[in-house]
Amino acid sequence: MGNNNHRLSGIKKWGFKKSPWVFHLSTGSCNNCDIEILDAVTPRFDLERFGILLVGTPRHADILLVTGVVTVQALPRLLHVYEQAAKPCMVVAIGACACSCGIFDGGYHVVGPVDKIIPVDVYIPGCPPKPEAIISGVVKALAKL
Amino acid sequence: MFAHGAMDFFYFIIFHGFAFTVVAGLLSTWVDRKVSARIQWRVGPPWYQPFADVIKLMGKESIIPEGANRVSFLIAPFLGFTAVILVSTIVWMANIFPGASFVGDLIVVIYLLYLPAIALIVAGSASRNPFGALGASREMNLMLAYEAALLFAVFTVVVKNGGIISLGGILGYQAVHGAMLLQGASCIIAFVVTLLCMPAKLGIVPFDIAEAETELIAGPYTEYSGVTLAIFKLTKAMLLFTLPIFMLTLFAKTVWTPWTILWYALILVFIILVKNVNPRFRIDQALRLFWLPVLGLSLLGIILAAVGL
Ligand code: SF4
Numbered sequence: 190m191g192n193n194n195h196r197l198s199g200i201k202k203w204g205f206k207k208s209p210w211v212f213h214l215s216t217g218s219c220n221n222c223d224i225e226i227l228d229a230v231t232p233r234f235d236l237e238r239f240g241i242l243l244v245g246t247p248r249h250a251d252i253l254l255v256t257g258v259v260t261v262q263a264l265p266r267l268l269h270v271y272e273q274a275a276k277p278c279m280v281v282a283i284g285a286c287a288c289s290c291g292i293f294d295g296g297y298h299v300v301g302p303v304d305k306i307i308p309v310d311v312y313i314p315g316c317p318p319k320p321e322a323i324i325s326g327v328v329k330a331l332a333k334l
Numbered sequence: 335m336f337a338h339g340a341m342d343f344f345y346f347i348i349f350h351g352f353a354f355t356v357v358a359g360l361l362s363t364w365v366d367r368k369v370s371a372r373i374q375w376r377v378g379p380p381w382y383q384p385f386a387d388v389i390k391l392m393g394k395e396s397i398i399p400e401g402a403n404r405v406s407f408l409i410a411p412f413l414g415f416t417a418v419i420l421v422s423t424i425v426w427m428a429n430i431f432p433g434a435s436f437v438g439d440l441i442v443v444i445y446l447l448y449l450p451a452i453a454l455i456v457a458g459s460a461s462r463n464p465f466g467a468l469g470a471s472r473e474m475n476l477m478l479a480y481e482a483a484l485l486f487a488v489f490t491v492v493v494k495n496g497g498i499i500s501l502g503g504i505l506g507y508q509a510v511h512g513a514m515l516l517q518g519a520s521c522i523i524a525f526v527v528t529l530l531c532m533p534a535k536l537g538i539v540p541f542d543i544a545e546a547e548t549e550l551i552a553g554p555y556t557e558y559s560g561v562t563l564a565i566f567k568l569t570k571a572m573l574l575f576t577l578p579i580f581m582l583t584l585f586a587k588t589v590w591t592p593w594t595i596l597w598y599a600l601i602l603v604f605i606i607l608v609k610n611v612n613p614r615f616r617i618d619q620a621l622r623l624f625w626l627p628v629l630g631l632s633l634l635g636i637i638l639a640a641v642g643l
Contacts, residue, residue, distance in 0.1 A: 197393070204390035208383065235376040237367070240383050245551040248397060248559040251390070275395040275559035 197334050206331050208240040212250030216267050218257030222284035222317040226254055229320035247274040252330060258286045258293045259301035271307045279330045282309045283323060285316040351423030359571035360384040366606050373610045388564050396560030399462055406460035411565035414453030417446045418569050422576040425583055428501035435502030450569055451477045454544060458554030469553025472617050473544035479624035480534040483527055486632035490524035491584050493639040501583055513587045518643045523635035525585050530628050533605055536573055540612040541620060
């Protein structure tokens with residue numbers, strides 16, 4: 190799928206850059222990437238400095254953090270969540286699985302990677318990526334605005 | 335109320351009721367987030383963070399979920415918002431021109447302060463989301479819990495000052511007799527009760543039972559996005575400013591001294607500290623807390639006021 194085109198300007202762009210709320214979605218990861226995301230929002234890294242908040246519903250999300258190969262079961266859920274998110278909404282694929290299916294490539298249950306299903310803005314490789322890598326990926330996503 | 339002309343009234347709505355209160359409320363929200371961050375040993379967001387949040391939400395898509403009741407879903411945020419604007423207008427007018435306040439505006443303010451909670455209930459029920467519906471029912475329970483105690487606490491002031499039910503009148507009484515808070519044991523008790531009820535009225539921890547993000551995602555806010563969510567955020571922020579100022583008007587003379595800013599800051603920090611050192615109450619625990627000790631306390635206050643203490 191092609192890339193998203195989020196072109197914002199002026200004050201809208203400023204608001205979006207200063208207050209990206211992230212929603213975390215696992216589409217069949219081994220749970221390791223998810224733990225690293227949770228690490229990234231702990232006081233040690235203090236993402237609230239940049240206005241990043243973890244929200245509980247895709248309706249409030251500006252950035253979807255997707256982890257995991259998309260499994261057969263997760264496919265409709267991923268589509269559903271992506272459609273529910275209020276646009277403009279960026280997608281960040283986190284971990285080798287989400288980027289390229291990683292070690293699960295060719296599995297009977299694998300539909301992914303994520304960019305086969307929904308447009309992805311930033312890929313963060315690693316198995317799992319470090320919290321620093323996740324933060325830098327989100328910053329790159331914002332730089333694309 | 336229109337002693338200064340209808341133009342002045344609209345000027346008050348737009349300038350004091352809306353613009354000033356929005357800015358002050360968003361800054362208070364920032365103080366809340368910053369102090370919480372410092373308590374958790376973090377740096378915390380920059381001062382413009384709440385403004386950036388609202389601006390961003392204004393620029394986003396507002397979705398009406400399929401199957402939701404469109405009219406109530408869209409009206410709910412504005413219901414609470416208008417109510418808070420009116421409350422802050424009335425409170426500001428009473429503070430700046432005590433003569434402009436009308437008999438019974440205390441009661442109007444109390445009724446208008448119900449509306450943000452009712453707006454949440456409408457929002458949760460209209461959004462056709464199980465989390466929203468659960469949040470709405472919890473909000474309803476919570477309202478039943480704290481409103482009685484809060485009402486008795488406010489009426490302690492009325493009993494104490496001999497039946498004055500206009501804010502301007504109460505301010506005038508305090509100008510002659512000194513701050514209400516210093517009038518005796520009953521008023522101190524009433525003030526403590528309002529302090530206990532304030533987190534529940536504002537919907538922040540330990541009484542954020544309705545939007546408990548760990549259990550209910552975002553409660554009644556779950557389906558809201560974009561502009562409608564921004565209006566809810568603004569309502570909450572304005573309430574965080576208006577409600578303590580209303581209480582200070584009742585208990586501590588007037589709004590326009592440097593002391594009052596200190597008072598307001600103290601109340602804000604008290605709320606933030608309570609928020610940061612307490613876990614969330616279960617709804618039945620909150621009901622028990624408000625119906626037994628707190629309501630008992632506020633009844634004691636009104637009885638003491640009636641016998642003149
Ligand atoms: S990338 Fe590695 S750590 Fe992340 S979900 Fe896949 S296998 Fe697990």
